[in-house]
Amino acid sequence: MTSTPRRTSGALRDYHMEEGAFLFNFEEKSWTDPMRGHTENKEMCAPLFLELKSESLTKNRQAWRTMERKGFKVTKDVGCMLPHPQYGKSKTQKGNGMNGGGHKTSMGFFTGFIGNRQDAPEKDKDGRPINLQVSHLCHRSSCINPIHLIAEPQWQNQKRNTCGKNNSGCNCGNTIECLRMYQTSNKPENPVLCTTKKEVLESLKELKELHPFKVLKRNAYNEKDSKAAKKRKIKAENQKKRKRQADKQAHAAGKKAAKKAVDDQAAKKSYENAVMKHLSPEHV
C-alpha cells in the first residue's frame, strides 16, 4: 500500500520562508497581565489560566514552539506576526478553511489565559455579554503578535467591529485602542511585509522590550530537519523489511499446507487459506 507522504514540518517551513517568513525564538518568561482589556467589568470577568507545571501548559508550550518553528511573516504597517496559514483563522485565497487557533496558542504562551471559568457570569447587570474573548487590536484574525491580542468582554470586542471607518483612527470607544481600521477577515489582503531582519526588528521594537526574542538564521533548523528525515527513512526501511519477512513466512506456510492437500484444487484453497490466515489481521 502506498500513500502520499505527509508534508513534513520542514517542508511547511520552507514554503512559509519562501513566502517571506522569518524564524523566531521567544524567551519564556513570567506571564504578563492579559486582562488589560477587562477594566469595565473587572469584578465580573472570570478568566481561566493555565496552571503552572500542568500538562495543559506543557501542551500549549509545545503547540507554540511547533508554530514558531514554521516562522512568522511580519507586516510593515503595525508589526502583525502571521503564522503559517494552517494556524490562521481567516480563509485562504482559494477559500479553504483553516485549523486556526494560533492566536489562542499565543495568548496561552505569553499570558496563560485560556478562556472563562465555568462559573463565569454570561452577562453583566445591564445585560451585556461579558464572556472574555481574545480580541485582535490589529483586526488581522490570524495575527499572533501578543501585544496585538487582549482578553476582553464580548461586548467590548464587538464594538471593535465597526472601528475607524475611512481610516479616521480608533473611534470604537474602547479604552485600549485598535491599531488599524476594522476589516473583515473574509477578504484576502496582501499586506506589505518586512523583507530584512532590520525591518523586522524595527517593526517589532515594542514587542521585543516586553517579550524578548531572537530572529534565527534561515538554516537554524536544517540539522534538526535532516536528523528527522534520517529517522523517518530508517523507520520506513524497517517496515519494509518486516513486511518482506512476513510475506516470506506466509508463502512458506502456504506451501506447507498445500503439500498436505489431496488434489490440486484443495491444495490451492488451503494455500490461500493459510496465506490469508497468516496475513490477517495485521497485514491485510
Ligand SMILES: [Zn+2]
Ligand atoms: Zn496584529
Ligand SMILES: [Zn+2]
Ligand atoms: Zn477601535
